[in-house]
Amino acid sequence: xxxxxxxxxxxxxxxxxxxxxxxxxxxxxxxxxxxxxxxxxxxxxxxxxxxxxxxxxxxxxxxxxxxxxxxxxxxxxxxxxxxxxxxxxxxxxxxxxxxxxxxxxxxxxxxxxxxxxxxxxxxxxxxxxxxxxxxxxxxxxxxxxxxxxxxxxxxxxxxxxxxxxxxxxxxxxxxxxxxxxxxxxxxxxxxxxxxxxxxxxxxxxxxxxxxxxxxxxxxxxxxxxxxxxxxxxxxxxxxxxxxxxxxxxxxxxxxxxxxxxxxxxxxxxxxxxxxxxxxxxxxxxxxxxxxxxxxxxxxxxxxxxxxxxxxxxxxxxxxxxxxxxxxxxxxxxxxxxxxxxxxxxxxxxxxxxxxxxxxxxxxxxxxxxxxxxxxxxxxxxxxxxxxxxxxxxxxxxxxxxxxxxxxxxxxxxxxxxxxxxxxxxxxxxxxxxxxxxxxxxxxxxxxxxxxxxxxxxxxxxxxxxxxxxxxxxxxxxxxxxxxxxxxxxxxxxxxxxxxxxxxxxxxxxxxxxxx
Numbered sequence: 181x182x183x184x185x186x187x188x189x190x191x192x193x194x195x196x197x198x199x200x201x202x203x204x205x206x207x208x209x210x211x212x213x214x215x216x217x218x219x220x221x222x223x224x225x226x227x228x229x230x231x232x233x234x235x236x237x238x239x240x241x242x243x244x245x246x247x248x249x250x251x252x253x254x255x256x257x258x259x260x261x262x263x264x265x266x267x268x269x270x271x272x273x274x275x276x277x278x279x280x281x282x283x284x285x286x287x288x289x290x291x292x293x294x295x296x297x298x299x300x301x302x303x304x305x306x307x308x309x310x311x312x313x314x315x316x317x318x319x320x321x322x323x324x325x326x327x328x329x330x331x332x333x334x335x336x337x338x339x340x341x342x343x344x345x346x347x348x349x350x351x352x353x354x355x356x357x358x359x360x361x362x363x364x365x366x367x368x369x370x371x372x373x374x375x376x377x378x379x380x381x382x383x384x385x386x387x388x389x390x391x392x393x394x395x396x397x398x399x400x401x402x403x404x405x406x407x408x409x410x411x412x413x414x415x416x417x418x419x420x421x422x423x424x425x426x427x428x429x430x431x432x433x434x435x436x437x438x439x440x441x442x443x444x445x446x447x448x449x450x451x452x453x454x455x456x457x458x459x460x461x462x463x464x465x466x467x468x469x470x471x472x473x474x475x476x477x478x479x480x481x482x483x484x485x486x487x488x489x490x491x492x493x494x495x496x497x498x499x500x501x502x503x504x505x506x507x508x509x510x511x512x513x514x515x516x517x518x519x520x521x522x523x524x525x526x527x528x529x530x531x532x533x534x535x536x537x538x539x540x541x542x543x544x545x546x547x548x549x550x551x552x553x554x555x556x557x558x559x560x561x562x563x564x565x566x567x568x569x570x571x572x573x574x575x576x577x578x579x580x581x582x583x584x585x586x587x588x589x590x591x592x593x594x595x596x597x598x599x600x601x602x603x604x605x606x607x608x609x610x611x612x613x614x615x616x617x618x619x620x621x622x623x624x625x626x627x628x629x630x631x632x633x634x635x636x637x638x639x640x641x642x643x644x645x646x647x648x649x650x651x652x653x654x655x656x657x658x659x660x661x662x663x664x665x666x667x668x669x670x671x672x673x674x675x676x677x678x679x680x681x682x683x684x685x686x687x688x689x690x691x692x693x694x695x
Contacts, residue, residue: 192255194219194382195240195271195351200249202235204591207583209235211406212249217351222373222383224393224414227403227426228623229595230581233386234276236403237353240384241273242266253351272349274340276356276386276594276621277533282329286322287311290343314342318372332485341369352376355386356594356621370396388595388623390419402426427625443659443674447514448472449643450496450525450612455508457491462505465491466667469508473643475611478634480658481647484687488667489616489647496645497527497614512612523550526605530616530647532594536601539590543582544571546589547604578603579629595622599630606633613637613644619653631657651680665689 193216202210209232217223225233238244240251242260250257253269260266263273280289287307296306308324315321320338328336337357344352352373358366373383373396385397393400394414402410402425410425423429451472457465466488473479483489494500496510498517510517512524529535537546544567571585580599582592589597598621606613618634619627634657638644648654654661661678663671663686671686 191218193217193252194254195384196252197236197240198250198252200236200239200246200251202232202239202244202246205583208406210239210246213403213406213408215401215408217382217384218399219382220377220380221398222377222385222396224385224387224397224400225403226387226390226393226400226422228405229599229621229626230405230593231403231426231623232406233403234355234593237273237355237384237386240266241271241353267347267349270350271353272344272347272351273353274344274355274357278336278340280328280336280339282327284328285324286326286328286331286339286342287324289328289339290314290324290346292343294347310346311342314345318342318345318368320345320369320372332490335485345372349381351382351384353384353386356388357385358387358389358392366392388619388621388627390422390624393422394419404428423624426623444474444476446474448511449475449513450645451511451514452492452496453509453511455492455495455506455510457495457500457502457506457508459491464667466495469664469667469669471662471669471672473612473645475641475643476638477659478638478644478646478657480654480661481645481664482649482651482654482661482683482687483664485649487664487687489664491667492664493614493616493645493647497525524610524612526608526610526613528601528605528613528615528618530620532597532601533590537589537597539588541589542586543575543580543589543592543600544568544585546600547571547574547585549604551604551608574600574603574607577607578633579626595626598622599626602630602633606637609640609642611642613642615644616647617649618646619648619650651683654678654683655680663687 196216198214199212200210201212213232213236215225215236225236227233235244239246242263242265245261251260252258258269266273281292284292287304290311291307296303296310298306311322311324320342322335322338322342328339331339341357358369370392377383387393397414400412400414400417400422401408402412402422404426410422412422453470455469456467459465469488469492471479481489491500495502496517533539547570548567568585574580575582575585578599580603581596589600592600602618615634618630622630634644634646646654646658655678659674661673661683662669663673663683665687666689670689673682
């Protein structure tokens with residue numbers, strides 16, 4: 181039977197990119213790429229950092245105009261001059277880099293641009309109800325009255341997803357949507373996406389997590405250096421086949437093995453003693469937290485977003501000073517941690533754009549931060565030649581993809597910006613290393629290298645405190661894993677005891693899972 185008048189045929193793609201090419205100066209980001217997403221499917225797009233995934237999705241969402249090629253929507257060629265055009269054509273996008281207004285509430289961020297109106301004014305009560313209903317329906321709860329700037333990264337990601345769901349897009353583009361979600365939250369998200377596609381809507385999923393691709397995707401397109409290197413049905417492919425299409429080889433090994441026999445002994449390089457802290461409203465965020473990390477071990481932190489990890493790591497790194505109503509202490513090498521960043525602590529923050537880098541500065545300048553005194557100086561200050569030579573060395577050692585060390589770091593892909601922060605901090609060889617979400621938004625080849633670098637730091641005798649939402653990452657790398665829940669360390673696991681099931685139970689405060 182033919183399609184009804186005005187209705188597209190059932191086999192016409194919901195959205196299609198046809199021979200799309202996009203350049204940024206000398207960099208060829210997309211090279212004549214064809215990609216079609218069918219109605220009612222989850223179509224994954226994978227590739228190395230800098231492979232062109234985000235650029236391609238930005239073309240589909242109207243953020244970039246292609247140099248050649250075009251976009252089709254349900255078989256019809258469309259012109260996208262802005263995201264407003266994309267939204268008008270039923271396209272929605274959740275970005276890897278948050279695009280929220282920190283001074284506004286959750287509800288205001290979710291409905292902005294499509295506010296419910298009553299008697300000529302924004303209906304704030306209706307906006308709050310919309311957030312609550314969406315949160316309840318999709319398991320993405322967020323306080324509608326909370327100021328977004330006060331929320332942890334994981335909750336801010338939920339707000340991005342809620343905003344896209346609120347707009348009711350028929351083609352939903354998700355750029356690394358689970359990067360800051362717990363395994364339980366990610367599983368619920370994919371349940372949501374399945375219910376969405378069951379109605380005939382479509383999802384384009386950009387992710388580095390091949391387990392997600394194989395578990396949740398219907399089809400996958402692989403990009404490498406701006407070109408398509410493979411198209412697969414997920415039911416008939418393997419992770420190794422995808423990896424070979426992504427990086428041109430199989431992964432040599434799994435992550436470095438956890439531990440090396442007997443645990444290290446001796447004094448702690450980093451010790452937290454009975455630490456309790458309150459926020460500016462007097463609400464307890466940490467309660468009696470105590471643990472230590474010895475030289476030559478990696479200790480992991482697991483927990484649902486908002487369980488106190490942010491306050492703990494800010495205090496450990498010296499970014500947050502103990503104030504009135506706080507108690508306990510943090511010791512580095514037996515001495516109290518000083519106020520402000522301690523040069524003896526390397527720190528890789530989760531928010532690589534806001535905390536980890538200075539967007540307006542060059543890659544070379546960002547790689548220099550915190551290490552200026554060790555660089556050979558010219559007569560009137562830093563030697564620019566020495567700074568650039570050091571940057572080129574780190575770019576090569578850490579496989580950072582960049583047009584030039586003089587380019588602004590904001591021009592790098594998210595994964596390459598992450599590698600730049602890791603390169604800067606791990607090259608300092610400090611006694612203590614604090615790392616948050618080291619492989620968030622990083623491709624599988626880079627993940628392998630980052631895991632090896634953290635294992636090397638441990639083997640050199642550095643004390644590594646690692647916070648990650650990736651339970652397999654924690655289990656592979658850590659000698660011990662501490663689980664946080666509601667501001668307390670509620671469980672500690674070693675070796676085979678650290679199963680995903682036991683960690684998950686402790687992360688949600690399940691009875692019997694805590695100490």
